[in-house]
Amino acid sequence: MIRERAYPVEPWHVRETRLDMDVLAQSESVFALSNGHVGLRGNLDEGEPHGLPGTYLNSFYELRPLPYAEAGFGFPESGQTIVNVTNGKLIRLLVDDEPLDVRYGELLSHERVLDLRAGTLHRELHWRSPAGREVKVRSTRLVSFTQRTVAMISYEVEPVDGPLRLILQSELVANETLPPQSRDPRVAAVLESPLQAEEELTTADGGLLIHRTKVSGLRVAVAMAHEVHGPERTTISSEGYEDWVRTTIGGVLKPGQTLRVIKYLTYGWSSRRSLPAMRDQAGAALAAARLDGWDGLRRAQREYLDEFWDASDVRVEGDPEVQQAVRFGLFHVLQAGARAERRPISAKGLTGPGYDGHAFWDTEMFVLPVLTYTQPNAVRDALYWRHSTLPQAHDRARTLNLRGAAFPWRTIEGPESSAYWPAGTAAFHIAADVADAVRRYLLATEDETLEREIGLELFVETARLWRSLGHHDRDGQFHIDGVTGPDEYTAVKNDNIYTNLMAQRNLLTAADCAMRLRDQALNLGVTEEEAAAWRDAARSMHIPYDEDLGVHQQVDGFTRLQEWDFEHTPPEKYPLLLHYPYFDLYRKQVVKQADLVLAMHWRGDAFSGPQKMRNFLYYERRTVRDSSLSACTQAVMAAEVGHPELAHRYLREAALMDLHDLNENTRDGVHMASLAGAWIALIAGFGGLRDHEGILSFSPRLSSRLSRLEFSLQWRSMHLRVDVRPHQTTYSLRHGGPDTVLELRHHGEPIRVTCDQPVTVPVPPADPTGPSPEQPPGRAPLLHLPEGTS
DSSP states (O other): OOOSOOSOBOSSEEEEOSOOGGGHHHHHHHTOEEOSSEEEOOOOTTOOSOSOOOEEETTOEEEEEOOOSSOOTTOOSEEEEEOOOOBOOOEEEEETTEEOOTTSSEEEEEEEEEETTTTEEEEEEEEEOTTSOEEEEEEEEEEOSSSTTEEEEEEEEEESSSOEEEEEEEEEEOSOOOOOOOSOHHHHHHHSSOEEEEEEEEETTEEEEEEEESSSOOEEEEEEEEEEEOSTTOEEEEEEETTEEEEEEEEEEOTTOOEEEEEEEEEEEESSOOHHHHHHHHHHHHHHHHHHHHHHHHHHHHHHHHHHHHHHOEEEESOHHHHHHHHHHHHHHHHHHTTOOSSOOOTTTTSOOGGGGOBOTHIIIIIHHHHHHHOHHHHHHHHHHHHHTHHHHHHHHHHTTOSSOOOOSSBSSSSOOOSOTTTTTTOTHHHHHHHHHHHHHHHHHOOHHHIIIIIHHHHHHHHHHHHHHOEEOTTSOEEOOSBOOSOTTSOSBSOOHHHHHHHHHHHHHHHHHHHHTHHHHHHTTOOHHHHHHHHHHHHTBOOOEETTTTEEOSSTTGGGSEEOOGGGOOGGGOSGGGTSOHHHHHTEEOBSSOSHHHHHHHTGGGSOHHHHHHHHHHHHTTBOOOSTTHHHHHHHHHHHTTOHHHHHHHHHHHHTTTTTTTTSOGGGOOOHHHHHHHHHIIIIIISOOBOTTSSOEEOOOOOTTOSEEEEEEEETTEEEEEEEOSSEEEEEEESOOTTOEEEEEETTEEEEEESSOOEEEEOOOOOOOOSOOOOSTTOSOOOOOOTTOO
16 A cells, blocks of 8 residues: 555646655556557666566457356356556666666666646656766657557657766566466466567567567567657667567767657557558558647647547545545546547556456446546446447347346456356346446437447347246236346345336346337337337336335345344455355345445436435445445445535545545556546545436535536537536536527526526535445544544
8 A cells, every 4th residue: 555645736747756665566556558559567777676577558458267166057168367568667777887767876866757637657866876977868758549559758868977978778668577377386387487489570779579479379460660850979789589689879968968759659460450550551551640730749749638538527625635636537438439440448448457457337337437427438438348349248148047137247258258147147237237237328429320230139039038027926026036246245146126116227228229219129029018018027126125224225135134134244354255265255234336226326226315324324334345446436426415524525535536646556557437436436436426317416515625626528519518516506608609599407406508698506405314334343434534623
């Protein structure tokens, strides 16, 4: 954990003012740059020291065996693991005859800055070699949003105390040696040197490497070229071998002179294109990058981000750390999805190898809601990716003797990659999550093309899954048995309430869409009888409720299970899954992460206000937050049921997950869902955003620690700005014509907003909060708060 404040609080920067070797891997994740296609971990330019080297391409993976102590029918046989591809970040420096290595000599100063508006990582260092020679180095790294295959580095060296002979070695290196990532020797063998060399090419100012994975057969081409600005007699030459290419630049510099090298990198991969085609693609991408040049690409980066922040920024007054963190989170969410272009958005984005680079339901229920209202084109691409995996989802459903589409718990390309079926195969709610992401996107964009091309089919195939997975009992109630909801500590149970409520909306949405698009629905084999069966299942969906306690049951019978002994669970035993058998977790009332509480957020229309309060209090006492997904949802519901101060603490936990390394695993990549969750906690929590009835509604109410919350949403080609103060809220529209009108609800009351006339309305006082929520002993959100608060 980063126990001290590692990064000064600034509204638009994440700044590291000294190099801390103990958290080097964590900072590499925090400072990672990506555009959704290529991702570069924030490793030092010299390559060493490092915590975990990493360069990733979206969906570039190797197949590996899935280990089973005892296999069973339908278990996936192989998994997919993201590959660390050719490293182009390396620029080694020799000062006279000493390699610049911050572990030797004396590091007089070192600073790195992630600029959230410029989209760059800037580094400055002042180093004295063991021989006493001093240099200053300035580097700026960029992964382009406008040219998705391109990354660039500007590297400048300046002598301080006398003439120096400087040698720069700029490299492409494949099959880097990595720290062990798996205890299974079969998996480790697959991931050791996963790339087979196919072609190496050198030029006077750069070179090219083309490799292919051994099993999955994916081909990757990486090329580099350099611009050199230095004194006369500066030399440049290149050499190459099958796994590396090196361009060497040398010169003698006097104080006041600077050697500047601009390194252009291009990355591309394909499962189908030939080696010559990949070679030509890399060359063309380099030519395009050099055509715009450093200044042009950096200017385009700033313009891209200016447009993004203009439409998507969140302003927070009263908690500077949250202000910094929510922008940091939005930036990383944008990096994960901006240029993914019909490829997945994984749980770690392209910032690290955590979870093998897999996408989960996190994408649809945490990341895509944020992008729906801030960068809807990225959501469109993510939904097209899900649709492209329908053939594998159909196959998986048939293997499980089901109809429709059974989407995987975790995957890169589409097949199920989870070896643990209670939390994998049994987590069928992913089908409803996908459908809900489509529904939300269509509400926000009115994209009729997507609805016709893929939306209807996704609705239909997920509805068919629910109709075949569930059943009517003798009293006519519809049950979905033997499933796992979001809470993985309550696995393989009957009638998980989140699953049932999300499936209910899935079934109704599918029936409505099929009847509206009848001709296309007929092409998918949908009859009126089938649509009626979906409606009947939805109307008779069983929603477990404990009449004696007056609370809903997370799963059927949950409230009669044995209570977990929280009093005698020491802090060092969390997370529980690492210290207790699943058998014990599955049979007791202990909740890993928000489940029924998550249902109250996304299906709030299915609960009354008093029910939400009673449910929240009951499950708050049993939720241990052993997942980073939980805090933001608990923030949302704490705010809704009248506990804004608790909501603020949960907000801070979600927002600072990676900047403070709260779960002590940021080294493997940032937590994309928790970063998105900071936005959700603010906008859905303190802003009260909901869309249950196809209309935007807000119930804003701030905590005492916040004096203002201002945010923007994109909604049906309109840009809505919401400015929340303690006692009033102003709604305004931008980028619309004089006839543009937006109808929305404020604390249940309808209002109309036009571009010409913002609307300011009062925030009603909060209702009495009732009993104070209690958490399991030692599991309250106890993050330190801003100075001057309590």
